[in-house]
Amino acid sequence: MLLVLALLLAAGHTAPANPVVISDRLDSQPLTAQLDQLEDPTRQLTIEQVARQPLPFTPVATDYLNLGYTSSAYWFRLRLRNDLAYPVERVIEVEQPYLGRVEAYLPRTDTEGFLYLAAGDDLPFSIRAVRHRLPVFPISLPAHAEQTIYLRVETKGALTFSAALWKPLEHGRKDRVHTFFLGAYYGFLLILLIYNAAFFFGAHDQTNIFFAGYVTCIGLFQACADGFATQLQEWFFGGLLVEGLRLRLVFGNAACGMAALFTRKYLCLQNFCNRGLSVLAGVFFSMAAIAAIAPTQTVARISTYLMALGALPGLFSSIGPLRQGYRPALYFLLAWSAVVLAVLLNTLRTVGVLSPAIAWPSVLHLGTVVQGLFLSVGLVARVAQLQQEKEAAQAEAERRTVEVSLSEAFNRQLKQANEELNQALLAREEARREAEQRRAEAEAANARLMELDRIKSEFTAMLVHDLRSPLAAVKGTLELIEEVLPGHDPDLLELVRASQGNVQRTLDLITDLLELARAESQSLSLDLQLLDLAPLLQQCIENARLGAPHPLTFVRDLPPNLPAVAGDSRKLERVFMNLLTNAAKFTPPDGRITVTAREVVGEGVEAGLSFVEVSITDTGKGIPAAELPFLFDPYHQGSQGKRQVGFGLGLAIVKRIVAAHNGNVTVKSQVGVGSTFTVTLPCWASKVGQTSLAAPELAGTGDSGEAVFT
Structure with a gap:
């Protein structure tokens, strides 16, 4: 010293x-x-x-x-x-x-x-x-x-x-411009990586996975060269693990190795060139492994020249396929020429041969971008050419197979073909006659069914019209009598109110019959609109609570971000009111009715779609398992329903309205525990490709979205 x-x-x-x-x-x-x-x-x-x-x-x-x-x-x-x-x-x-x-x-x-x-x-x-x-x-x-x-x-x-x-302010402005271009550069590499990885999983072509590996290594190499090595290590590992120069050497050599493998698959090379590029890839991967443990300055001197010279074999390998008319080789030659030129310029700048008048690191960025664009176009052209060659080879093989088969057994096949043709003609004629007969029978049966359906619809409409008008007049008369009756005659007033209830039930039956007839005749019209189910369910819960025959506890669990559905608000209100009314009817006093809603994701053939699932659960006596398959049939009443006032049309109407919305309604029940009716409706976004509404915040709702009414 x-x-x-x-x-x-x-x-x-x-x-x-x-x-x-x-x-x-x-x-x-x-x-x-x-x-x-x-x-x-x-x-x-x-x-x-x-x-x-x-x-x-x-x-x-x-x-x-x-x-x-x-x-x-x-x-x-x-x-x-x-x-x-x-x-x-x-x-x-x-x-x-x-x-x-x-x-x-x-x-x-x-x-x-x-x-x-x-x-x-x-x-x-x-x-x-x-x-x-x-x-x-x-x-x-x-x-x-x-x-x-x-x-x-x-x-x-x-x-x-x-x-x-x-100046600090101008330095910040310059940084923002540089950050924008670096973000655009790495975003471009990320798009290439995702595209080629997705293409590999779809087409199982190793060329794309090698290119994705090359893009990954070159992106990490450039990130280290741009000064992000320590920042990336702090983000992912919480501290500095490896010096930036060592990472650049590892990723740079790995990128050259992936490039050699990509070249071998992309150009469809055979024999000597194929083996040579495989050996070259092994050399670069070995250098990457050595760079991870050897003294960095020694490896850096060797890698600088090796990476510059190692790009030349890939460049020369494209000349042979290009002469043979392999069009993707042209894009490969242009792409590799751009990156080889950038690497050579950067190498000459590193060893001091070139003047520093140009921002040479930016040349590497530009070279890889140009390379990525040309190779992306080349991969598309390669897939198209390979597909054409495959189709041509398949057509040629099929043609030769047909020629050989015909030449070997032409007479035997001709005789057999004639016999089969005669049998086919006879069978076809017989089948045609049977088909004509069945078609005529089906047309007659269909015409009869259509006539019966028309008669039923006309009868239902006439019945509803003829019954509704006089019953409406009777109801109005009873309401007028109720208003003018003297207050000191309670017995007569009670009799009038009982008559009003009977008239109203009869009107409800007429309405249900009309609704059921429309649903069965496919004439049920829907006024579809973007509908948030949360307010609709809240209103139905409140109406059911006020109309309950005895005190009940209503619990709702409606999330604030429930997706919207495409539905008819009046029809869906009837669905939920029917279900809530039935639940209140069959739930004993001081029982509990729970209404929940949530978003579910479709499975199987419905994968990629989303649905809103509304469940209404009561603590009633439950429904026997033997009655569940017939619960949604018209005019069917279970063992418990026969003790209540009703006609057995409510659940049938519910099922048809939900089906008209492309939805589904199911029931689960256990005797002595209660029943759960579940309505599933497709989300608006699943039907028309629009976003859902944001549900409004409700007073009295906690973090979980659950509220209790009694």
């Missing part, structure tokens, strides 16, 4: 470069050409030695410094001068995200010494001076002051360096 220091001192001292004068008019100022540099071969120099001893700094004098692969650390000295009458805030940005470690030493204004800040690809975001993918250091300069800032850079990869001074 002392020997190196003595040699440095003996080399003499170079006067520092002119200071960078901070301008208030410029958004950014290049700093690289204004820096002084000092090589530290032992990487042992401290800031006290660098700042206070006359070490041989030399001017950089270029806007972009490329030192290639080096094991030395480098110190950079920067003098800043603020001639303005007020203090300024600035940001020093090192423009290379892949540098391993960048340290900044800022002079303290209150005490002697330096403020230490650190960033770089080897440091987690959580301990960097600024949480940024690039090494960024905020500085503050007092008015009419000059400061000397020192930067120390150490990396295991190729050392390229450039820096700029930014």
Whole structure:
């Protein structure tokens, strides 16, 4: 250490470069050409030695410094001068995200010494001076002051360096633009990955899974090269596990290996080329494994040239299929030419051959995007050509099979064909006569059924009309009598009210008969609209509670985000009122009726559809299992229903209204426990492709959506 220091001192001292004068008019100022540099071969120099001893700094004098692969650390000295009458805030940005470690030493204004800040690809975001993918250091300069800032850079990869001074606001704007383009780039790669993975699971073509693997590896390689390696590790693993350069080498070699496998399958190569690309893929995957454990700088030197040269076999492999008229090879050649050119340019920039006038990392982004577009088109063309070749081969094979079969047994098949033809003609004639006879019988039976249905409908309509009008007049007369009766004759008043009840039940029977006749004749009309079931169910529950023959407890569990259905509100109200009325009728006093609603997902042939399921559960005596299959038949009353007032039409009407909505109604019951009627209706989104309504919030509803009424 002392020997190196003595040699440095003996080399003499170079006067520092002119200071960078901070301008208030410029958004950014290049700093690289204004820096002084000092090589530290032992990487042992401290800031006290660098700042206070006359070490041989030399001017950089270029806007972009490329030192290639080096094991030395480098110190950079920067003098800043603020001639303005007020203090300024600035940001020093090192423009290379892949540098391993960048340290900044800022002079303290209150005490002697330096403020230490650190960033770089080897440091987690959580301990960097600024949480940024690039090494960024905020500085503050007092008015009419000059400061000397020192930067120390150490990396295991190729050392390229450039820096700029930014206003904080303009630096943020520049970052947003860069973030947008990086987001678009990685979004494009993600779309390619998802598309090819989905295509593989659908078509089972290994070409797509190899391409998806290549896109994944190249995306991770670019993410590490863009400075996101440590951030991704902190997100997924909670801390820094592997240095960024090592990850770049692993993913870069793995991407080349996947590219070799993809090339072999995409171009349908055979014999020597096929085996050669398989060996090349093995070499790259071996290098990826070595990069995970070997010294990174050694592997980096080898991988830089190997990845550049390894792209050439894939490029040359497309020439043969292209000459043979294999059209997808043209897209492959264009795609691989773009990425090979980008890799070569980046390699030449890394080893210092090319000028840094162009943002070479962006060339890699552009090259992979162009490659992805051409290969996507090529994959489509490849599938189309393979399908055509397959169809042509199948047609040729079928043609040859038919020719061979005909030539071997033509006479025997001809004789057999004649016999079968005669038998077929006889059978066909017999079948035709039977079909004609059955068709005539079916038409006669159908005409008879249609006539009977017409007579039934006309009779029902006539009966309803002839009965409803006089009954309505009787009901009105009874209501008038009730109003004018003297208050001191309660017996007569009770008799009038009993008559009103009988008249109303008769009217209800007439209405049920008409509704049932319409449902059976397929003339039930629905006024479909976007319908939120929650308010409708709440109103039905309230009406059932008020009309219950004895005190009951009503419990509802209606979620606030229940999807909407396409339904007729009046018809569905009748469905739920019939079910709630039946539940109240057969539930003993102080019993419990529970109404729940939820969204369910279809299964089997209904997969991908969603439904709203409404269940009404009572604590009545239950229904015997033998009666359940006939419960929804017209005029059928169970053993319990025969003790109640009714005609056995309510559940039949319920079933037909629900069926008209493309829904279903089921029942489960246990004697002594109770019954549950479940109505399932398709959601509006399942029928017409629109979104559902958001259910309104209800007073008295808890977090679970359950409310209790008594």
